[in-house]
Amino acid sequence: MAQILAPSTQWQMRITKSSPNASPITSNMWSSILVKQNKKVAPISSTKFRVMAIKSDNSTINRLEGLLNLDVTPFTDKIIAEYIWIGGTGIDVRSKSRTIAKPVEHPSELPKWNYDGSSTGQAPGEDSEVILYPQAIFRDPFRGGNNILVICDSYTPAGEPIPTNKRHRAAEIFSNPKVIAEVPWYGIEQEYTLLQTNVKWPLGWPVGGYPGPQGPYYCSAGADKSFGRDISDAHYKACLYAGINISGTNGEVMPGQWEYQVGPSVGIEAGDHIWASRYILERITEQAGVVLTLDPKPIEGDWNGAGCHTNYSTKSMREDGGFEVIKKAILNLSLRHKDHISAYGEGNERRLTGKHETANINTFSWGVANRGCSIRVGRDTEKNGKGYLEDRRPASNMDPYVVTSLLAETTLLWEPTLEAEALAAQKLALKV
Template identity: 75%
Template sequence: MSLLSDLINMNLSDSTDKIIAEYIWIGGSGMDMRSKARTISHPVNDPSQLPRWNYDGSSTGQAAGEDSEVILYPQAIFRDPFRRGDNILVMCDTYTPSGVPLDSNKRYKAAEIFSHPEVAAEETWYGIEQEYTLLQKDVNWPLGWPVGGFPGPQGPYYCSVGADKSFGRDIVDAHYKACIYAGINISGINGEVMPGQWEFQVGPSIGVSAGDELWVARYLLERITEMAGVVLSLDPKPIPGDWNGAGAHTNYSTKSMRKEGGMKVIEAAIAKLGLRHKEHIEAYGKGNERRLTGRHETADINTFVWGVANRGASIRVGRDTERAGKGYFEDRRPASNMDPYVVTSMIAETTILWKP
């Protein structure tokens, strides 16, 4: 085992210029992450220096067997915390051999929206709060819960310490450091209200990079839970009943919102979001109706309401923003399994480009 560990941790740069690039993409379900590695002859620091690659789309639900080739376009590079050295992780999006983006390629449309001159001029900032649940392998029951049974009621677990209240901290801390090493702008972590549930925050990130960073952070978490023998769940309501669900609250601001008088811009943006509430809900994650019930720090899925410091609202404006008269707001509707390319670009499109 010691030789195996030595080989896994070998620093390739001691003997070669070659590096390993792990190409990452999103499969046909829109939530399954896939990856495979290839050897590159020298270190690279820009995705344009990497070759396009292909894979069998018939095995990921993205192509027919008789014409199964899907092409990977490298879009963003991150340092690899597993192989380290000059080795990299490569976030890719997916195309047909003729260059048409797949239906499951949500990054393509997001990049179009963020490159629009009106959107680019506003320098859209995002901070995404990714909640998730750690499950015991094979039984699919939250970590720290008695198998087939329940822990005590919610209350002691949020941001808690102690073996009877906090479950999975080693995984969470390993993920935190892996994200920092990779170059992801992770801004914090905390234990959540339901035991076995945690949160990490990515941002502030600008435009399409928010989606790149969150997807790679999810990939790192999948890899770390794989190593720990624990299952990662992004289900928005993993346990029915009197337990909190899991969301991906999305904090947002534009250049105009961050300037003096920005509160008026924020209020106008929120009004637009209210007019397109149903359309946004449909794009904000599967199973979200089980979470947005009007209880457990949510607004009812059929109701749009905003307020200052109100965690039961669709949109929450912070006290600091109210006090300063400028800043950001939080869209609390997205589910934990939302696609960040879809949510971030849709918020920008509605608040900047859409004319009611």
């Protein structure tokens, strides 16, 4: 992410009524990737993918699409709310739907719900009920109309957050007066990889083989270099429709890999928007018949991994003299390097090797414009004496609630001893 700009006013998570001209994602949107060969299904190739059924004027799928596109608004005030939560692995998204009597503008208007936690690895079978608390709402790009997506977190019937509920602790940190006063901004760069279904090999790669070396694929165009653009573009528009603060997208260094950026976001909003955007991406790849992976190193060898670089700034960092505040934050981050690494995503050791634009997982480092460091500071930040820092350590499968709140805690609430601070400053050549 090139720079952190002012955050949108949407961060309060309120929903406005959808435009009457807006339409949900349907299979019509996939016309550019639909394969037609005399109405016969073409075999899966390394460079193309298809929707699961061929569309024809009188086909069952065409009649089904008509029902999916029904606008029920003239006939009922009821809406469909898709309740979304994080499953037992800490990275899987689950969801189910319920009817709500009328359109809503705020999650407080929605009822709590429950699910079977024994089926998601979050509760024992003999006491399996887990309660969903609605926390943020977004417009539903799949159903359209006044229908919504609802980001929830999970609690026991007694009201205690379950272990996989990382949002609860993040909300506590972001509600601390010291954190609120510093208005923490985040810009998160979510990388992901698209895989061919069945073979689980990157999109655009010969099955069981390899493409040419990295170099031509980053931000590229062309059928021999760019694989999955329709998915990236569909996701981009769907996020804008939903009210997610998505700020850009691009093809990544490894073929079949993409990135999108969310932010600037304030506080807990960053995690809500990333999880909503991940859910939408899962649904789009489901429709396209492509597998999404957030594995930080999906292909071993001389290929880039997938990260989730997190750009971060506070009010003091953005004001005059902010570079000194940034350096103090870097000092604190260096002293808690192991704590951050342990919370920055499973399998991250396969990615943070010191190669492919990463720092070594065991060594903390920082630098100006250096993508091989743990923390990168931009040239403009150095020049202007204020700005933001980029934490390049988080893996693509990190939990954004954990990463964003840990950055705020380490830089705003945690205080090292004077001895540790002096030693770290000397080691990092920091003058604070």
